Amino acid sequence: MFxxxxxQRALLGLGFGLAAVLALLWASGGLVWLQxxxxxxxxxxxxxxxxxxxxxxxxxxxxxxxxxxxCFAYGFLHAAGPGHGKMVIGGYGMAERIRLWPLVxxxxxxxxxxxxxAVVLVLGGVWLLGWGRDRxxxxxxxxxxxxxxxxxxxLGVWILARGVLRLWRAFAAAPDPHDHHGHHDHH
Numbered sequence: 561m562f563x564x565x566x567x568q569r570a571l572l573g574l575g576f577g578l579a580a581v582l583a584l585l586w587a588s589g590g591l592v593w594l595q596x597x598x599x600x601x602x603x604x605x606x607x608x609x610x611x612x613x614x615x616x617x618x619x620x621x622x623x624x625x626x627x628x629x630x631c632f633a634y635g636f637l638h639a640a641g642p643g644h645g646k647m648v649i650g651g652y653g654m655a656e657r658i659r660l661w662p663l664v665x666x667x668x669x670x671x672x673x674x675x676x677x678a679v680v681l682v683l684g685g686v687w688l689l690g691w692g693r694d695r696x697x698x699x700x701x702x703x704x705x706x707x708x709x710x711x712x713x714x715l716g717v718w719i720l721a722r723g724v725l726r727l728w729r730a731f732a733a734a735p736d737p738h739d740h741h742g743h744h745d746h747h
Contacts, residue, residue: 575654605634606693608633609631609634610693612626612630612631613692613693616686617686627682627683628679631675634675635676635677635678635679636671649663649667649670650663652719654723681700
């Protein structure tokens with residue numbers, strides 16, 4: 561029992577240490593190069609997206625396929641960026657003791673779902689609302705990004721709270737290693 565608790569404490573400490581190092585690296589600008597590369601790729605995809613939307617509005621042949629391809633690529637690039645649910649998925653996997661491959665599958669499905677949602681939102685904005693690129697970019701930055709951020713934060717806080725509660729219960733239920741068979745020495 562004690563060996564298991566010590567192993568759990570060590571893994572928890574390692575996880576928090578790794579998270580702290582990554583947070584410091586991110587906060588100090590150590591990952592700026594990666595973020596800049598991903599933003600540049602996103603910007604190029606946005607240009608392609610604008611062209612695909614113009615083609616769709618003009619009724620060009622193959623515009624549908626082009627728009628879906630660009631939306632999928634943009635969603636993939638966006639999902640590959642720092643943040644999002646990757647840390648939440650990893651934290652969930654550690655908290656629930658899920659094996660690696662199911663977690664990889666969950667991360668893949670969540671990335672594909674994000675790409676699909678991007679496609680649906682763009683198509684909805686273009687067809688249902690008649691919006692162009694500028695309006696879609698505004699909605700993405702002013703409405704969707706903050707909602708998504710708060711949703712991920714909320715999910716992360718919920719998973720963290722569950723994990724802390726489980727740890728607290730495990731430590732409260734664990735026998736005191738200094739209490740040998742319930743006998744206390746009173747000298």
